[in-house]
Amino acid sequence: MTPPTLTRLRREVIEAGICTGCGACAALDSTGSTRMDDTPFGPRPVFAPDTENLPDLAWDACPGKGIDYPALYLRHYGRLPDNWLLGCFHQVRTGYSADDAIRRGSASGGILSHTLVYLLESGQIDAAIVVRQGLPEPRKARVTIARSRAEILAAAQSVYIPVSVLDILGRLMPGERYAIVCLPEQASALRWLQHAGHPAARQIQHLLGPYTGTALYPAAIDCYLRSKGVRADDPVTSLKWRAGEWPGYMEIQTASGRILRSKKVYYNFLIPFFITQTSLQSMDFTNEFCDLSVGDAWSPRFEALSGGHSVLTTRSAAMEQTIGEMARKGLLKVETEDPEQSLAMHGHMLDFKKRGGYIRNRIRRRMGMRAPDYGLRPQPLPASRWAVELVVGGLFLVGGTTLARKALEHIPESVIGPVFNRLRLGWKRMSKPVKRKGLGQLSMAVRPCP
Ligand SMILES: Cc1cc2nc3c(=O)[nH]c(=O)nc-3n(C[C@H](O)[C@H](O)[C@H](O)COP(=O)(O)OP(=O)(O)OC[C@H]3O[C@@H](n4cnc5c(N)ncnc54)[C@H](O)[C@@H]3O)c2cc1C
Ligand code: SF4
Structure with a gap:
């Protein structure tokens, strides 16, 4: 039984x-x-x-044990994706908010924040459910209900530590309509609840979310502070993950007036040591069950320009209409992007999720541990790709030990930041032929989840 x-x-x-x-x-x-x-x-x-x-x-609906993705694609979109890297979609664009303050205060181009503001101010929603760094204290982050432009904008920027979001369903006001920003696992769980007829879940009329690569365990912040010699009696008063000019830097202020800044490309060195299990097991990078999914537009063309640039994917007729309307009114500056080309901006992370996620989950199961099952098996999956994953997995395994984390505290960021960045780029170059091999033609064998 x-x-x-x-x-x-x-x-x-x-x-x-x-x-x-x-x-x-x-x-x-x-x-x-x-x-x-x-x-x-x-x-x-x-x-x-x-x-x-x-x-x-x-x-x-539990995404930890795995959501039956084929069943959810069929329920929600009425079909399986034609493009297994991007999921089902209407249109892909690149662009940014035409409101300079929104754009500069956001993670990339301010598309998520501005769309929420537009939905609220045009009366399409009563409130937006967002995640805000600094609640209930500077080092933490919480889900919250924003009822004004100012409250939405106060929650702009990405939060790279895990935050629970769907428990908010118990606090929604009956009869109100909401938009939510959530990560891929939360979006798929929420869609499952909506299709099962859960009343509060159905009050959420628009799902928006970031493309999601990796998040960090909260201990990453402690380690970073210790590595900078911040004492326990000098508490953090503010933390921003993407402050300043895109792609931004992490900025931490402390009670004594210290301001610590670390470029986004440098604090990536924390990833092998503190990457979350959710980041490792997920097979969804582009947030495939959101009406609007937004990522950084990583491409030499945009990186050479100033200001934040996003890539945005619409997945419902209503959201396609909203984005089109915002563009026509001059609220967003966007241009249509070839979907295949857009994927080149995130080839490494798409492979990390779609094939790496599957392999890591298989390895866990083979070792007698639990792992989520999404009912998807990527193909092609050459032996060389398994070999790359053994190297990556080994790195995460060693990096996650107490000893490695402790050692990290003693290496100055001015050394590890650039060194890690060079190693990362070198590894990306070296493993690219294997990681990209067959990626463009990737498909999924589907089967019902147990
Ligand atoms: C954990 C994480 C990993 C990411 N990894 C990648 C990546 O590998 N590649 C890439 O291109 N992009 C990634 N992104 C997305 C990128 O950082 C931007 O969020 C995205 O480009 C949207 O930018 P924006 O300026 O439109 O968002 P903004 O206008 O700044 O709005 C961001 C919105 O997202 C909400 N939010 C922030 N963090 C969370 C969270 N943890 N959970 C739920 N809601 C949240 C905020 O409340 C806000 O409403 C990641 C985001 C997160 C949160
Ligand atoms: S919090 Fe989410 S992932 Fe964790 S057990 Fe509950 S439903 Fe599953």
Whole structure:
């Protein structure tokens, strides 16, 4: 007999280390007593003793155990994707917000923030559900409901530590309409809930989200601060992940007045040491169940220009209309992009997710550990690609040890930042032939999830 949902989630997802901290199960606890608690591995559900059971939906919608992607493509889009790297889509564009303040205050081109502002001010939503760094304290981040332009813009920029989002469903006002910004695992769980008829989930009329490569465990911030010699009695007063001119830098201010800045390309050195399990197991980079997905427009053409540039993909007729309308009104400066060309901006990360994610999950299972199953098997998957993953996996395994993290604290960023960047670029160049081999023709064999 299958154990109850609560026991399964506890044993097979949370204790097994594959919970993404999305918050969906907390929202489905009808007693309202399950909460998401901060842990070193990101938010995790804590079930109250009086939570005797959860509906089966909490298991089906749990992205930690894996969402049945083929079933969800069919339910949501009525078809499987023609392009397995990008998912189902209407149009791909590049561009940025024409409002300079929004653009400069955002992670890349300010497309997500400006679209939320437009939906709110044109009366299409009552509020936007966003994630904001600095709540409830500078080093943390929380989901929050923004009811004004100012509140939406205060939550601009990317937050690279895990944040639970879907537990907010329990706090929505009946009858109100919302837009939400969420990561790929949260978007797929939310779509599952919507198609199952969950009333609060259905109040969310627009899903927006970033292309999502990697996030860091919160301990990365502690390690960074210690490496800079910031003492425990000098608390952080503000943290921004993408301050300044695109692509931006991490900026941390402390009570004593210290300001620490680290270029985005340099603090990437934290990734091998603190990358989250969710980043490793996900097979969705372009946030395939959002109506609007937005990433950085990494290309020599845009990187040579000033100001932030985004790549944006619409996936619903309504969002396509909204973006077209915003462009016609001069609110966004956008141009149509060839979908295939747009993928060249993120070839490395697409491979990391689509083939790397699958291989890493297979390796976990072969080693007797739990891993999510998305019902997808990439093809082609040459032996050389498995070999590359063994090198990458080995690096993450060593990097994640206490010893390696401790050693990192003693290497000045001025040394490790540039060295890591050079190694990263060198490795990218070396592994490119294998990683790109067959990527353009990538397809997925689909099968129902168990
Ligand atoms: C964890 C993470 C990893 C990413 N990895 C990549 C990558 O590898 N390649 C790439 O091209 N782009 C990546 N992005 C996307 C990129 O950083 C920008 O978010 C994206 O280009 C949108 O820019 P924007 O200026 O339109 O967003 P903004 O206008 O700055 O708006 C960002 C919105 O996203 C919300 N948000 C921020 N962080 C989170 C979060 N953790 N969970 C839910 N909502 C959030 C904010 O509340 C805000 O509403 C990543 C983003 C995140 C959060
Ligand atoms: S992944 Fe989400 S639904 Fe699954 S156990 Fe974790 S918080 Fe709950």
